[in-house]
Amino acid sequence: MKLWVVLCLALLWVELQNGACQQLKRRKDVGENRIRPGGKRVKMRPPKLKEGLGKGQSLLTQVLDKGRFLRLGQSTVLTPGKNMELRCKGNNIGWSYPTYLDTFNDSRLSIKQSDKYSQLILTSPSAADTGSYSCWVVVCDGTECEKDHDRSHVSYIYFTDRDNLFVPSAIHFEIVYLRPDRPAVVPCRVTDPQAKVSLHREVPPEELMANETLVTYDPTKGFVLQNPGPEHQGVFYCKAVAKGTPQISTKYQLLYVEVPVGPPFVSLEVLPESVRGGDNINVTCTVLGEPEEDVDFTWSYPGQEHRPVHIHTSWRLVNRGMGHITRVSQSVITVEDMETIDFGTYMCKTKNRHGETTVTINVVSQ
DSSP states (O other), X not given: OHHHHHHHHHHHHHHHHHXXXXXHHHHHHHSSEEEOTTSOEEEOOOOOOOOOOOTTSOSEEEEOGGGOEEEOOSEEEEOTTSOEEEEEESSSEEEEOOTHHHHTTOTTEEEEEOSXXXXXXXXXXXXXXXXEEEEEXXXXXXXXXXXXEEEEEEEEEEEOXXXXXXXXXXXXXXXXXXXXXXXXXXXXXXXXXXXXXXEEETTTTEEEOOOSSSEEEETTTEEEESSOOGGGOEEEEEEEESSSSOEEEEEEEEEEOOOOOSSOEEEEEEESSSBOTTOOEEEEEEEEEXXXXXXXXXXXXXXXTTSOOEEEEEEEEEEOSTTBEEEEEEEEEEEOSOOGGGOEEEEEEEEETTEEEEEEEEEOBO
């Protein structure tokens, strides 16, 4: 009897061992370590996924000597005179660069698109080429294309020149408008991000101190006046120092402006006020606005397409006291030798980037 119990226990132990061995074998079959046919043990790794360019990665690279590439950061310092070649990955790429290269149709700049990348080449760059360079992927749906903001990159490139610490400008005396509702920028940009720059008033001579709150300096923009007021008016210049003799920028005339922002503010008048047949009249449409605000005028009048008229459009800056500068834009329609067909409603339609305003006046025979 005892022998029979011992035999049963032995058989049970054998069965349990066989089950454990088979489970261990299955684990090895699906585990991380496998044995190749040659007997060499290797460690299995999960498949590597193909990664695309994310928001934190740069599409923009600079081509160096001997086929080497440098991924550009937010800012880059280069040597003037040495040709610059930038590349941006993609088969449909848009570019942005300092606007004056387009304004003057500069032949030193060329852009070429290939199947895999776009290439921007600037030959013999100088301090004047300092500025923001960017590229982005253009996504098209049929004939409609747009910029892919998630696949874009920008780098501010300094062409550091010890003889030109300030980015050269074609204008030797610039006007900067000060508005109470927005910051103003005195655009004395530098070619060396390490240069120490200060802002000075010409009369009375004084330095306007940068204090990190009301007045700040950004080498890519210039001095930023956060809350400009009438007290900031006058002629200013910037001074820069970088391991040598200080250099002076161009001069800036700061003018204070206080006009409402919005659609044109229009007035319409007729001279003379009393009109009869045979008289000559001037109908004047006047718009008050910001100094840099362009205005478009469109006329509608009784004798249109039947009677000859003369239309003259002009604008000027006016000082309205306390240093407030306003732009006065006018369009004048002149009708000579008034006839019956010329009497009626004269309509002036004005338009700026903020909207449209239409006014009318009725001219009757006295």
